[in-house]
Amino acid sequence: MMGIKRCALLLVMIGLIPLSVRATPGRDRSDERAVTDASGRRMDEAGITVTQRQIETDALSLHEIQQQGLLVFSVQFNAADGYGDGPEDSSDLLKMGGRTTLQGNGTFLRVHGLDGQSCLECHSILSNASTPPVFGIGGVGGSASNALVSGGGMDATAPQADFVGRFINPPFLFGAGRVQLLGNEMTADLQALKRVARANPGRPVKLRTKGVDFGVLRFENGAYDYSEIEGIDRDLVVRPFGRKGEFPTIRSFDLAALQFHFGMQPSEVVGANIDEDRDGVAPEIAPGPISALEVFIATLPPPEQTGTDREDVKDGRDHFANFGCADCHRPSLRTNGSILGLRFPEVEQDPSKNVFYEVPVGDRREDNDSDSDKATARNVPLFADLKRHDMGPALAENFHADFDRFFTTARLWGVADTAPYMHDGRALTLDAAIRMHAGEAQEASRRYTKANREKQTELILFLKSLRTPVQAVNAHTDNLLR
Numbered sequence: 437m438m439g440i441k442r443c444a445l446l447l448v449m450i451g452l453i454p455l456s457v458r459a460t461p462g463r464d465r466s467d468e469r470a471v472t473d474a475s476g477r478r479m480d481e482a483g484i485t486v487t488q489r490q491i492e493t494d495a496l497s498l499h500e501i502q503q504q505g506l507l508v509f510s511v512q513f514n515a516a517d518g519y520g521d522g523p524e525d526s527s528d529l530l531k532m533g534g535r536t537t538l539q540g541n542g543t544f545l546r547v548h549g550l551d552g553q554s555c556l557e558c559h560s561i562l563s564n565a566s567t568p569p570v571f572g573i574g575g576v577g578g579s580a581s582n583a584l585v586s587g588g589g590m591d592a593t594a595p596q597a598d599f600v601g602r603f604i605n606p607p608f609l610f611g612a613g614r615v616q617l618l619g620n621e622m623t624a625d626l627q628a629l630k631r632v633a634r635a636n637p638g639r640p641v642k643l644r645t646k647g648v649d650f651g652v653l654r655f656e657n658g659a660y661d662y663s664e665i666e667g668i669d670r671d672l673v674v675r676p677f678g679r680k681g682e683f684p685t686i687r688s689f690d691l692a693a694l695q696f697h698f699g700m701q702p703s704e705v706v707g708a709n710i711d712e713d714r715d716g717v718a719p720e721i722a723p724g725p726i727s728a729l730e731v732f733i734a735t736l737p738p739p740e741q742t743g744t745d746r747e748d749v750k751d752g753r754d755h756f757a758n759f760g761c762a763d764c765h766r767p768s769l770r771t772n773g774s775i776l777g778l779r780f781p782e783v784e785q786d787p788s789k790n791v792f793y794e795v796p797v798g799d800r801r802e803d804n805d806s807d808s809d810k811a812t813a814r815n816v817p818l819f820a821d822l823k824r825h826d827m828g829p830a831l832a833e834n835f836h837a838d839f840d841r842f843f844t845t846a847r848l849w850g851v852a853d854t855a856p857y858m859h860d861g862r863a864l865t866l867d868a869a870i871r872m873h874a875g876e877a878q879e880a881s882r883r884y885t886k887a888n889r890e891k892q893t894e895l896i897l898f899l900k901s902l903r904t905p906v907q908a909v910n911a912h913t914d915n916l917l918r
């Protein structure tokens with residue numbers, strides 16, 4: 437359903453893109469490709485030509501790869517590209533491929549995917565702090581962009597609709613390269629600690645990396661004892677992406693997003709020239725465009741803090757620590773370096789394997805300088821610990837499974853601009869978001885609700901100092917469009 441709001445959003449987004457842009461189909465009316473090739477691949481029309489080889493051999497500059505990635509992120513995939521799933525597979529309705537569509541129309545259901553045509557449709561709001569909002573590429577989505585995963589069993593007329601499945605609000609992608617670098621380094625640390633446990637049977641090994649504790653691991657009687665690990669899977673791979681903490685890298689998320697939202701099948705997932713979803717198109721999307729997409733997302737500028745010299749903001753930051761918020765929302769984690777190695781194919785437990793391209797994720801001024809100091813450690817002020825926590829029954833999702841109550845700590849950088857809050861956008865204000873914390877966060881939330889009005893206000897003012905990179909993102913994107 438396309439409501440008035442959604443139309444307005446798309447119009448504003450189109451307005452963001454200058455007329456002079458190369459390869460922006462439909463805007464430059466002198467571009468004949470868009471009109472003559474009615475049944476053509478939208479990716480071709482957009483000028484997406486990048487190959488994995490060009491990236492690996494440095495045949496393209498970082499800037500050119502980012503430009504290609506921006507196009508992949510923004511292109512409206514169509515049936516000629518491989519959009520959609522082909523005929524219904526009645527034996528497995530939840531499988532990627534053969535999913536049901538509304539009235540069998542072959543295009544959309546919105547529930548469990550086939551729910552958009554471009555990444556930008558859902559990741560498009562740079563700031564919701566102003567009216568009208570500021571739109572921008574890589575941002576959050578409003579609640580109309582929520583994804584409904586494996587949904588079913590809802591009677592919307594019942595007093596309390598029991599939606600079985602996941603209902604999730606799109607986060608922004610700013611600073612994702614830094615987050616991935618932290619995750620990679622933490623995974624490498626944990627794998628090393630696992631080897632320590634293996635070498636010392638019976639000895640409890642503390643799984644601590646960058647000051648974050650993931651419990652204790654033992655190796656005993658020829659087997660690992662995982663009963664005391666916490667907030668992480670048994671493979672000890674840190675997975676920062678996805679609100680449940682399911683994806684270790686941008687690439688792994690993107691592969692899932694392409695299939696889930698669009699039925700676009702990456703050849704690196706289904707095999708080259710295999711038409712797994714039986715929609716008549718193979719191959720659909722090659723490793724080159726996916727690598728470019730990953731480079732584009734990994735180099736999006738990070739959020740910023742403003743107003744740090746204000747007394748009330750400083751006081752709010754103190755309350756944030758004193759209430760215990762910072763136990764999970766760790767103000768910053770420190771990287772070992774500032775260069776992120778992108779891998780293909782990825783070996784989750786070994787982030788150093790199969791690196792094909794390195795991107796700088798250091799300070800903004802270094803973003804275009806891949807020769808900058810590789811060894812320099814950086815503080816990443818993400819306000820999170822890249823760990824999963826039990827948030828109590830009220831926030832739990834509805835698969836009737838153990839993981840229902842668990843979420844990775846939301847990164848609070850940029851939080852001033854990203855309402856609505858919590859995984860499904862149920863909290864419309866920061867105050868409501870804090871009051872919804874329970875489970876492991878019960879005590880911190882209680883300290884907030886019991887504090888006086890002034891302290892609460894200062895805490896909220898502090899959160900409102902955490903901004904998305906409004907200026908920088910627009911400048912960054914304009915720069916890529918040239």
Ligand code: HEC
Pocket residue numbers: 509551552553554555556557558559577581582583604605606607608609676677678679680686689690693694697729733
């Ligand atoms: C229908 C809306 C929608 C579309 C279209 C969409 N996304 Fe998302 N995106 C989401 C939602 C919802 C989440 C949160 C998912 C979760 O928590 O598991 C998300 C999360 C992400 C994340 C993880 C961010 C993080 O910090 O955890 C990445 C990366 C991402 N999307 C990339 C993409 C790319 C690339 C595309 C296009 C191929 C895309 N998305 C298309 C809704 C969308």
Ligand code: HEC
Pocket residue numbers: 679756759760761762763764765825827831843844845846847848851854856857858859860866869870873876877880881884895899
């Ligand atoms: C036990 C760990 C933990 C503690 C302690 C904690 N949080 Fe959170 N916080 C989380 C998790 C996990 C989420 C994500 C919940 C979800 O997605 O539904 C979250 C979400 C949030 C959000 C919403 C962010 C968004 O983008 O949706 C805000 C704001 C927030 N926390 C602020 C606070 C404040 C302020 C405190 C202290 C009073 C605090 N948190 C204490 C774990 C914690």
